[in-house]
Amino acid sequence: MMTLKVNGREHQVDAEADTPLLYVLRDDLKLNAAKYGCGLGQCGSCTVIVDGKAVLSCVMPMVLLEGKQVTTLEGLGTIAEPAPIQRAFMEEQAAQCGYCIPGMMMRAQALLQKNSKPTDEQIRAELEPHLCRCGTHMRILRAVHRAARLMDTADALPAANGSAR
Amino acid sequence: MRASTRIIAGIVAVVLIAAAVAAFAIAWRPAIAAIDPPDPQSFDTALVKRGRDLAAIGNCSDCHTPRGAKNFAGGLPVPTPFGTIFSTNITPDPETGIGRWSEAAFRRAMRSGVNREGQHLYPTFPYDHFTNVSDEDDRALYAFLMTRQPVRAAARENQLSFPFNQRLAITGWKLLFLRHDTYRPDPKQSAEWNRGAYLVEGLAHCGACHTPRNALGAERVSARFAGGDVDDWHAYAINDQSRSPVPWTADALFAYLREGWHPDHGTARGPMAKVVSNLSSVPASDVRAIAVYMASVSGTTPGRAGPSEDALTRARTASQTNSVGASIYTAACASCHEGGRPLPYGGVDLGLSTAISSPDPRNLANVVLSGIDAVEGERSPIMPGFAASMNDDQASALLNYLRARFSDQPAWADLKKTIADARRTQTVFLQTSPAPRNAPADPQQREKP
Numbered sequence: 123m124m125t126l127k128v129n130g131r132e133h134q135v136d137a138e139a140d141t142p143l144l145y146v147l148r149d150d151l152k153l154n155a156a157k158y159g160c161g162l163g164q165c166g167s168c169t170v171i172v173d174g175k176a177v178l179s180c181v182m183p184m185v186l187l188e189g190k191q192v193t194t195l196e197g198l199g200t201i202a203e204p205a206p207i208q209r210a211f212m213e214e215q216a217a218q219c220g221y222c223i224p225g226m227m228m229r230a231q232a233l234l235q236k237n238s239k240p241t242d243e244q245i246r247a248e249l250e251p252h253l254c255r256c257g258t259h260m261r262i263l264r265a266v267h268r269a270a271r272l273m274d275t276a277d278a279l280p281a282a283n284g285s286a287r
Numbered sequence: 288m289r290a291s292t293r294i295i296a297g298i299v300a301v302v303l304i305a306a307a308v309a310a311f312a313i314a315w316r317p318a319i320a321a322i323d324p325p326d327p328q329s330f331d332t333a334l335v336k337r338g339r340d341l342a343a344i345g346n347c348s349d350c351h352t353p354r355g356a357k358n359f360a361g362g363l364p365v366p367t368p369f370g371t372i373f374s375t376n377i378t379p380d381p382e383t384g385i386g387r388w389s390e391a392a393f394r395r396a397m398r399s400g401v402n403r404e405g406q407h408l409y410p411t412f413p414y415d416h417f418t419n420v421s422d423e424d425d426r427a428l429y430a431f432l433m434t435r436q437p438v439r440a441a442a443r444e445n446q447l448s449f450p451f452n453q454r455l456a457i458t459g460w461k462l463l464f465l466r467h468d469t470y471r472p473d474p475k476q477s478a479e480w481n482r483g484a485y486l487v488e489g490l491a492h493c494g495a496c497h498t499p500r501n502a503l504g505a506e507r508v509s510a511r512f513a514g515g516d517v518d519d520w521h522a523y524a525i526n527d528q529s530r531s532p533v534p535w536t537a538d539a540l541f542a543y544l545r546e547g548w549h550p551d552h553g554t555a556r557g558p559m560a561k562v563v564s565n566l567s568s569v570p571a572s573d574v575r576a577i578a579v580y581m582a583s584v585s586g587t588t589p590g591r592a593g594p595s596e597d598a599l600t601r602a603r604t605a606s607q608t609n610s611v612g613a614s615i616y617t618a619a620c621a622s623c624h625e626g627g628r629p630l631p632y633g634g635v636d637l638g639l640s641t642a643i644s645s646p647d648p649r650n651l652a653n654v655v656l657s658g659i660d661a662v663e664g665e666r667s668p669i670m671p672g673f674a675a676s677m678n679d680d681q682a683s684a685l686l687n688y689l690r691a692r693f694s695d696q697p698a699w700a701d702l703k704k705t706i707a708d709a710r711r712t713q714t715v716f717l718q719t720s721p722a723p724r725n726a727p728a729d730p731q732q733r734e735k736p
């Protein structure tokens with residue numbers, strides 16, 4: 123048994139030290155936003171945020187999560203109240219099949235948390251580890267820019283929701 | 288003043304003046320007259336093409352084209368123990384590049400490290416190797432560079448401390464270390480071997496990274512190819528002290544230099560990634576010649592034929608005593624490195640990894656933290672970086688585990704410091720070093736899934 127903090131809640135999970143975080147999220151906690159793409163750290167679809175940094179959960183052993191705060195897409199916003207990054211992806215219609223999108227959103231979110239106005243170059247470089255077989259890259263780029271603008275205005279409002287900070 | 292004192296003072300003065308005159312004579316180089324930038328059309332296209340291949344063998348773009356910069360416009364900071372030296376603009380821009388250099392001026396720079404104006408150049412420009420380049424090849428290189436797009440980019444001021452900021456100091460260095468005859472054809476060897484020797488000792492300047500340097504920054508003749516430093520990476524020993532678990536053969540070297548990876552050795556990365564990327568586009572015969580020569584230099588050291596007999600026992604002890612390292616390995620590494628998929632898509636069998644048996648842990652730390660980027664436009668080896676997933680303690684637990692399990696070498700000392708340094712330096716390296724981007728000459732090799 124170990125304690126895993128996900129989206130602000132503590133869970134007691136029965137997992138081996140060398141079990142990848144992705145399996146625990148999907149199989150034990152039924153948090154299915156993070157996707158299993160390759161299981162080899164080569165596609166980015168399983169990306170979540172751990173202590174503010176984007177990590178590939180399929181190659182992230184539980185032993186490294188002691189005392190860490192995990193954020194998944196479910197932790198950013200809800201259907202009723204989507205987070206800026208989610209709204210931006212919807213408004214730009216960035217998803218085709220959508221398989222890569224949660225991973226893309228999580229890494230973009232981590233980027234925007236440390237750089238609120240990234241350039242095109244920076245977004246491209248940051249999202250480089252992510253594959254999208256549908257080819258919606260241009261919309262994804264636009265969505266990240268839009269999210270940056272949304273967060274900018276959201277920051278001005280009181281009690282912005284869905285921050286992973 | 289007594290007569291004898293005066294005589295002694297006189298002699299001393301004469302000797303000093305003579306020494307100064309001699310130093311001046313040795314140090315002084317005349318400027319070579321500026322020319323009007325030659326018309327690019329005036330160069331023979333076959334010559335330009337040969338110059339292009341030679342420039343790739345010489346890896347010129349590695350220093351002269353920093354990431355994001357214009358081709359050959361210079362400006363890469365090269366850190367040395369003496370301060371930072373910036374690479375210069377070698378495009379034919381008349382004001383800031385070499386547009387007003389005659390071929391004679393270019394050849395003099397290659398052969399003796401003096402620029403057109405007569406100033407001595409710092410040996411970060413490896414003229415201690417380029418001195419071996421033939422007139423003919425210098426002519427082709429000149430033709431290639433003079434037909435590039437001129438870029439206006441003034442050289443950045445070097446940041447060197449006294450006395451290294453005095454260009455006169457370079458003369459002393461040259462007196463001590465610049466030899467003009469380090470390559471001589473060996474009639475007892477094949478033409479291919481000699482071609483390889485000519486390239487390796489000359490234009491390809493392999494020793495510039497793979498030979499350790501002395502306190503004055505010169506290659507140590509007595510330790511040729513015994514392993515050196517470059518950009519916070521370790522350039523492996525490629526002589527008989529190579530730690531490669533499987534000895535290198537000419538065939539393996541050829542494939543590695545051409546494709547960037549070999550199943551018995553792994554993947555070229557760090558500064559070597561750029562080298563193999565350049566070599567993928569030059570005539571195969573030249574790469575083969577380099578491989579033949581280097582294989583004879585490294586000899587057929589027995590190496591260690593794969594993981595040694597008691598590997599299993601060691602693995603078991605390693606996982607018992609280092610459970611954090613073992614858990615990380617199982618979740619983060621084994622899926623690719625034990626997945627049974629061949630290179631380049633699967634990971635190398637870690638028992639064959641030189642990074643793990645090397646006396647210097649930096650390459651392993653660099654690659655674990657930063658991964659291996661896919662090469663643009665081709666299907667190439669790829670590995671995710673783990674800098675965001677592990678802290679320094681966890682990364683050292685992993686490296687210790689890998690060392691204990693996959694090599695028969697003693698544990699590395701000071702691993703945590705290495706990892707902390709790697710975290711810092713790799714960010715800088717990845718931002719400034721040019722991305723390997725050339726498509727391989729033989730795409731077949733990389734296309735096979």
Ligand code: FES
Pocket residue numbers: 157158159160161162163164165166167168169178179180181
């Ligand atoms: S599933 Fe994790 S990177 Fe592909």
Ligand code: FES
Pocket residue numbers: 216217218219220221222223253254255256257258
């Ligand atoms: S939207 Fe289908 S994989 Fe990206």
